[in-house]
Amino acid sequence: MSERKRLIDRVREFFDDMEKDVIEAFGEFFEERCSWDPDECCLEPLTNMIETHDEIIITADLPYVAKENIDIQVTDDMLGLKASLDTPVKFAQWGTVQRNTEFYKFRKHLKLPVNVESNKIIATFKNGILQIRIPKKITRVKIQIK
Amino acid sequence: MLRMAEEIKIVEQESIQVKSPNVVIGLPDVGLVGLIATMHMIETLKMKLVGYIESRLFPPVIVLHNGEIQSPIKIYAKDKNIAIVSEIPIPSNAIYELTDALIKHIKDWKPAQVILLHGIPVPNRLNLEEVKTYAIGTDDETKKIISDNKIEHMDTGVIVGLKAIFLWESIKQDIPTIALGAESFLEYPDPGAAASVVEALNKFLHLDLDVEALLNRAEELRVRMRDLMRRTQESMRGTQPVRELELPPMFG
Numbered sequence: 001m002s003e004r005k006r007l008i009d010r011v012r013e014f015f016d017d018m019e020k021d022v023i024e025a026f027g028e029f030f031e032e033r034c035s036w037d038p039d040e041c042c043l044e045p046l047t048n049m050i051e052t053h054d055e056i057i058i059t060a061d062l063p064y065v066a067k068e069n070i071d072i073q074v075t076d077d078m079l080g081l082k083a084s085l086d087t088p089v090k091f092a093q094w095g096t097v098q099r100n101t102e103f104y105k106f107r108k109h110l111k112l113p114v115n116v117e118s119n120k121i122i123a124t125f126k127n128g129i130l131q132i133r134i135p136k137k138i139t140r141v142k143i144q145i146k
Numbered sequence: 147m148l149r150m151a152e153e154i155k156i157v158e159q160e161s162i163q164v165k166s167p168n169v170v171i172g173l174p175d176v177g178l179v180g181l182i183a184t185m186h187m188i189e190t191l192k193m194k195l196v197g198y199i200e201s202r203l204f205p206p207v208i209v210l211h212n213g214e215i216q217s218p219i220k221i222y223a224k225d226k227n228i229a230i231v232s233e234i235p236i237p238s239n240a241i242y243e244l245t246d247a248l249i250k251h252i253k254d255w256k257p258a259q260v261i262l263l264h265g266i267p268v269p270n271r272l273n274l275e276e277v278k279t280y281a282i283g284t285d286d287e288t289k290k291i292i293s294d295n296k297i298e299h300m301d302t303g304v305i306v307g308l309k310a311i312f313l314w315e316s317i318k319q320d321i322p323t324i325a326l327g328a329e330s331f332l333e334y335p336d337p338g339a340a341a342s343v344v345e346a347l348n349k350f351l352h353l354d355l356d357v358e359a360l361l362n363r364a365e366e367l368r369v370r371m372r373d374l375m376r377r378t379q380e381s382m383r384g385t386q387p388v389r390e391l392e393l394p395p396m397f398g
Binding site for chain 1: 212272331333334338364365366368370373375376
């Protein structure tokens with residue numbers, strides 16, 4: 001293999017890696033996706049994520065939902081949210097496939113920006129808004145000054 | 147009748163001939179408060195669709211209602227009231243042009259008052275059982291209307307988006323305008339905040355819009371408006387609504 005070809009392959013690999021990183025980091029912004037799934041009969045809730053120095057605060061708007069019907073699952077870096085609706089929602093005059101669909105639940109998965117302390121999470125639910133406070137997993141190292 | 151201001155067309159399919167109308171504007175912004183409140187007014191008063199606004203600056207979208215093709219930005223009228231609403235967020239690059247076109251068109255109606263309905267983002271909305279409404283008037287007369295109706299004036303702060311430009315142009319062009327806003331979620335549809343705005347609007351326009359009826363539909367509206375809220379948030383990034391939480395840097 002010539003030196004020139006090796007160089008071209010390395011450049012190509014570099015840009016492929018960069019593209020993967022960009023999609024991973026900003027995928028949610030670029031992705032055009034539908035906020036409902038007729039097969040699973042579920043809607044995607046509106047959510048918001050704020051990161052402070054020691055925690056991640058996630059809120060979700062969950063109308064037609066009771067506290068006991070919310071299921072939150074957290075791994076080191078992923079949060080899964082499911083919630084059943086008290087009343088199935090149907091939009092009889094809306095669109096095509098939607099008009100015949102009854103939606104029974106909300107569902108959303110959120111990628112967390114850092115690893116978290118999953119056993120110290122606090123969730124509250126008030127006026128249909130879910131708030132989840134997730135402490136970050138922080139390793140502190142004291143630096144000696146010479 | 148067709149008017150043009152740059153690239154925006156405001157079309158009256160039925161000519162509006164009301165003397166000194168009240169003009170209410172509710173466009174998608176913080177918490178969709180203005181839109182929810184204005185739609186409630188349109189539905190309750192059974193206002194008639196009389197016109198629309200179109201532009202190549204807007205996304206290429208039309209909406210279907212009961213099989214009829216419509217522009218997403220519409221003008222309704224009944225008696226002395228005119229309402230302007232949009233079912234799509236206004237792109238930030240169209241704000242100046244749309245404001246110019248609205249000001250030019252509305253000025254010809256010789257309005258008694260223009261009322262811009264909107265949400266005011268507050269970070270602690272989740273903990274507020276009751277939300278406050280605030281108003282801004284562009285002249286002595288509108289400031290007196292605000293005081294007479296015991297609505298709190300917003301004295302110091304930063305205003306962004308179309309309403310900011312509209313207020314500024316209203317002062318320059320002598321159009322009596324009130325911006326009427328309620329504390330709201332920034333990122334979620336907020337029918338509770340819209341209900342507070344409707345209460346104040348009832349006072350300003352001597353209406354009797356049913357606030358309870360709006361609150362009873364709150365959950366339905368929150369489900370239905372998720373997609374518009376998401377689109378509005380994307381669009382609002384251009385106007386930075388969070389700046390309304392900031393302190394103005396200069397003393398007045």
